[in-house]
Amino acid sequence: MHREYLIVTRGGQERRIRLPVFDDARSGYVSAKSPSDWIVLHPTADADVYRAETSRFLFVRKSFRVNLRTGEVTVLAVKSES
Numbered sequence: 001m002h003r004e005y006l007i008v009t010r011g012g013q014e015r016r017i018r019l020p021v022f023d024d025a026r027s028g029y030v031s032a033k034s035p036s037d038w039i040v041l042h043p044t045a046d047a048d049v050y051r052a053e054t055s056r057f058l059f060v061r062k063s064f065r066v067n068l069r070t071g072e073v074t075v076l077a078v079k080s081e082s
Contacts, residue, residue, distance in 0.1 A: 006039070006052065008068050017071045019064060021054060041066075051076070 004021040007014060019039075038058060042051040048069040054062050061079040066072075 006066060010068070015068075015071065017066060017068070017073060019052065019066070019073060020075065021058060021062060022060060 002022075004019050005016040006019050007016055009015075037055055039055065040053050042053065044051060044065075048067055050066050050068065052064040052066050054060060061077075063076045065074040065076055
């Protein structure tokens with residue numbers, strides 16, 4: 001099964017945080033020219049919490065609340081692309 005992860009490096013340690021980008025199995029390949037073609041992180045008032053938004057290249061638009069310290073992920077919004 002394919003899974004998507006946000007990989008965060010802090011203090012020399014790597015942490016993988018699973019992001020539930022797709023609700024079902026997907027096939028195909030998308031070529032990204034820059035990281036923002038996949039996902040963009042936006043800071044919040046809490047230095048450990050970011051809003052992550054997928055780009056149009058992933059065929060599904062979602063936003064998440066991601067706590068980098070705890071690894072907790074909450075889906076904030078979903079917008080299907082046709």
